[in-house]
Amino acid sequence: MTSTARRAVDRVSAARMRATVHELAADRYAGRRVGTPGGRAAAAWLAARLRELGGDVRLDGFPVADVRDLYATPVLEWHDGGTTRLRHRRDFAEHLASADLPTPRTAPLAPSADGDLRGRWVPAEPGDWARACDLAEAQGAAGVLIARGADAEGWMPKMIAGPPTRGVPILAVRADLHRRLADTAAERLVQVTASTPLRRLDTHGLNVHAHFPRDGKPGTHAGSPWTTDDEPGAYAGSPRTTGGEPGPHVLGPGGGVGVRVLLTAHYDGVGDDPGARLPAAADNASGVAAVLEAARVLSTSPAASRVELSVAFLDGEEAGARGSAHHAATLPEDTLVINLDGAAELHQAASVEAGGPAHALLATLDQAGRLTGAPLRAGAMASDNRRYAAAGLPAVGIGMGMPGYQTPAETPDRVRNDTLLAAARLLVATVELLARRG
Amino acid sequence: MTTQLSGGFIGDLNDAFAPAAAGGCCGSTAAATETATTCCGNAPADAQDGPSDSSTGCCG
Numbered sequence: 016m017t018s019t020a021r022r023a024v025d026r027v028s029a030a031r032m033r034a035t036v037h038e039l040a041a042d043r044y045a046g047r048r049v050g051t052p053g054g055r056a057a058a059a060w061l062a063a064r065l066r067e068l069g070g071d072v073r074l075d076g077f078p079v080a081d082v083r084d085l086y087a088t089p090v091l092e093w094h095d096g097g098t099t100r101l102r103h104r105r106d107f108a109e110h111l112a113s114a115d116l117p118t119p120r121t122a123p124l125a126p127s128a129d130g131d132l133r134g135r136w137v138p139a140e141p142g143d144w145a146r147a148c149d150l151a152e153a154q155g156a157a158g159v160l161i162a163r164g165a166d167a168e169g170w171m172p173k174m175i176a177g178p179p180t181r182g183v184p185i186l187a188v189r190a191d192l193h194r195r196l197a198d199t200a201a202e203r204l205v206q207v208t209a210s211t212p213l214r215r216l217d218t219h220g221l222n223v224h225a226h227f228p229r230d231g232k233p234g235t236h237a238g239s240p241w242t243t244d245d246e247p248g249a250y251a252g253s254p255r256t257t258g259g260e261p262g263p264h265v266l267g268p269g270g271g272v273g274v275r276v277l278l279t280a281h282y283d284g285v286g287d288d289p290g291a292r293l294p295a296a297a298d299n300a301s302g303v304a305a306v307l308e309a310a311r312v313l314s315t316s317p318a319a320s321r322v323e324l325s326v327a328f329l330d331g332e333e334a335g336a337r338g339s340a341h342h343a344a345t346l347p348e349d350t351l352v353i354n355l356d357g358a359a360e361l362h363q364a365a366s367v368e369a370g371g372p373a374h375a376l377l378a379t380l381d382q383a384g385r386l387t388g389a390p391l392r393a394g395a396m397a398s399d400n401r402r403y404a405a406a407g408l409p410a411v412g413i414g415m416g417m418p419g420y421q422t423p424a425e426t427p428d429r430v431r432n433d434t435l436l437a438a439a440r441l442l443v444a445t446v447e448l449l450a451r452r453g
Numbered sequence: 454m455t456t457q458l459s460g461g462f463i464g465d466l467n468d469a470f471a472p473a474a475a476g477g478c479c480g481s482t483a484a485a486t487e488t489a490t491t492c493c494g495n496a497p498a499d500a501q502d503g504p505s506d507s508s509t510g511c512c513g
Contacts, residue, residue, distance in 0.1 A: 367462075369469040377466055385461035393468035411469070 048286025050218025070225030111177025281332030339399035366394025370404025
């Protein structure tokens with residue numbers, strides 16, 4: 016690595032990244048679920064930051080179908096002489112395949128899923144939930160209670176995309192409580208009262224794109240579709256085959272051939288619960304903070320000026336990686352994509368997954384890891400990187416931990432400065448190395 | 454900064470090419486089974502109870 020590149024890596028600021036994490040985790044963004052005022056406010060805030068860095072910024076709207084919306088706090092209690100009330104997201108959680116049950120329903124608990132189920136709540140084990148739902152639907156059961164584990168801190172994480180909706184209400188009960196409930200029902204009559212206020216929404220997401228012109232003057236890059244227009248949905252994108260974006264290789268200063276690099280991180284979260292905050296600090300305010308900081312450093316790096324650099328802050332990842340699916344089809348096929356999902360708590364090594372023709376990109380990432388001291392290992396990254404890889408692009412996904420993953424415990428104080436620094440330095444070093452090769 | 458030897462890939466970097474990774478997210482069986490291991494540098498998340506057409510598996 017050249018001394019210039021090393022200086023670029025050393026310019027990464029933990030304080031700036033921490034400020035970004037705190038901003039995106041703030042109450043006003045309400046957990047940043049796709050299609051919500053909080054999500055749109057987060058997009059506007061990010062767009063403003065990218066403009067400050069000199070990027071040509073574009074907001075790109077797209078439809079998102081079938082988001083699961085928990086619109087009231089669900090109820091679950093049982094009665095067997097006394098009343099046991101369970102706590103939402105600690106003792107039980109909504110099941111994403113549940114039918115909407117807005118008001119509590121009281122009915123006896125069936126001793127098992129194999130007897131008479133009509134008008135009863137039906138117990139089910141995790142591997143048997145689909146069959147239990149089939150039986151419950153066929154016999155007109157009150158609903159299904161399935162067993163599910165909690166995370167290491169006793170939370171049951173929230174998600175907003177899941178299996179197709181079934182015809183009966185379904186709740187997930189913490190496994191130990193589920194066993195206790197089933198044991199009790201085997202001995203005596205148990206009445207269960209439960210609600211699942213869960214509806215399906217069709218909405219719109221908003222990706223935030225920024226292109227950093229190689230001449231440092233926003234909006235002047237020849238042939239670029241990027242403009243300063245920030246009207247959502249104004250940019251329809253162009254199929255790769257028609258060359259809507261700059262060509263696969265670009266002429267650098269002096270006529271050299273450069274490479275095109277796209278840094279991505281999703282900014283959306285699963286949204287607050289009714290009455291409870293889910294700040295989404297780790298997943299993925301931390302990744303956004305590291306990408307934004309890398310963009311700040313790279314936007315003024317002489318070496319990186321030989322790279323065609325773009326940033327995409329993606330919406331709708333929690334709803335099924337919808338933002339990246341929308342974006343991937345518009346890109347030149349040799350765009351090198353680096354996606355960061357989680358930069359909050361690095362344990363032994365960052366998880367890295369590669370897809371598409373990413374061998375050279377992966378080798379460069381490895382070299383950057385060696386230069387910055389970031390340990391890497393192969394690990395599943397089921398995130399936006401897969402959408403780009405599925406579109407045929409060289410793509411790597413990087414994950415550096417998400418403490419409190421999609422629970423109220425996912426707070427800014429749990430995002431570690433050293434992990435933010437490791438992530439941003441890794442990104443900067445990778446782009447610097449790509450620039451040198453380009 | 455100084456060059457460090459502690460970083461970079463532990464093991465074969467080509468293992469990062471998961472066989473089912475390309476297109477394997479968002480509803481595939483491969484994504485669903487990842488709940489049994491770590492994902493995104495995170496502890497396992499047990500939430501989806503089966504593949505879906507819209508789930509990204511354990512990361513969201």
